Amino acid sequence: MRPARPTGAGSADDFASFAWVDRLVSGYDLEGPRVRMGILWFVLAVAAAVAGSVAVALLFGIVAFAAALQTAAAWRRTRRRPSRLVAGTGALAMPVAATLGIGLAGVAALAFAAAAALVAAVQPRRRLHPVAAAGYTLRCGFFVALAAASAVFLARTDAAALVTLVVLVSAFETGDYLVGTGAASPVEGPVAGIAAVLVLTFTVAVFELPPFESGSAWVFGGFVAVLAPLGRFLAPVLAPSADARVPALRRLDSYLLVTPIWAWMLWQYLL
Template identity: 45%
Template sequence: MSGSRATPALVRRFAYLPKPDGPHARLGVLWFIAACAACALGTIAVAVLFAAVAAIAAMQTIRTWSDNGRQATPLLGGIAAAIVPIAALVGPIGFIAGVVVSVAVLIIGGGVLRSNVIVGLRSALLPAIAAGSVVLIGRTDMGALVVLLILVSAYEVGDYLMGSEANSVFEGPLSGIAAVLVVTFAEAVFQLGPFETRAGWVFGALVAALAPLGAPLASALAPSASSAGPALRRLDAWFVVAPVWGLMLINYLSQIG
């Protein structure tokens, strides 16, 4: 009996069903256009865009925790989240240094401002790492980042179109995975970006496998699945994909180079 009660509670805590109401579709299209424009403009534009989204995501999440009685300073989290993607412009060393500085800002700043350090770390660190990983991918190979953007966007479209009207938490992610595999087929056939056919399937499969993990992770960062803010949801599909893709991309390019 306790197990049957625990399972729905666990699902409610971490599962996320996209909402069909509001301007979600239009905002998604605008985000895709902005991300494509940033890729066209270069790595600095990518860093600015993703740093801004990571900062907003951290601040929105901290506000939800504050509303639930865990007082923290949103601006401190926003600054910490923006540090990593900006520092990643320097390269992997800058990325690592940015993470260290971000953690230090949250701990030291939290002590000075009497801000809840755990809430700050919980709200800012993962968006910062994901955004910084995106910048590293763009710095390594912008064509690869464009491919990743298309694959992640395909997942988000499939997840939203089916998940927003679904009765099950699995329909959206499964539709997103199917969309990724369709796009991966085109990527592998036409060998888009730096990827030859086999690598195209491997990197596409990574997105299909890892993108669905982002939504429950975002739910875990917030007080509840429903309280995760729109900026956090905008980044969530990148949470696991971007760091893993970045590491795999560096290894792949070193082998073919």
């Protein structure tokens, strides 16, 4: 394992000194009740999927809200000043709006962008161009909001599909964490996670668990195998440093890319 750097982000100079590989390969957080929290998250996510889109919006929306606040706070320590209020509100508003339909979710996304631009334009003593400042606010909240809203779309389209996604993503995270924590290479964890996804995809395909048939199960499972690892690499790019303390963002990292793709694909597949 790589030696740990001090957590959090210091100055803008510290941020600029990070190698690009450190921004992508962030290592594994061994502090705190990570395993227990992972199990609790899995249980809550499955229960929310079964309960319906409102429960999914509340669960994923609250985590997205926390992720946006934590990421914005981390950026502010680097002398960037994203709006925590706008980032957090937007991250929660999009999944809540998604319970009423894709149109309202789109309106919430546009309102999020407009609020970020407005706050950046009127911010006193700004160090950045307003467009750049608004971009940092959106960077903190938009991607987690999109993942949460997409989970709501999945729940509205087919709850069983969302349960399957949660199971496959959790399988990736379990394999990634268990192998990656003791691995000498940063690729061993993701490879183990991908293997776990493929094993469970085989089960879904053989038994044709609804709403999937054999062939479609491999297509959807294959996207989890590819996109869940990429989501883990995207999360430290959204934060100011690879080791920034943003646990809520880390809770959603594997969902960042795969959930929007699954929501679009499932809509095409079923409708």
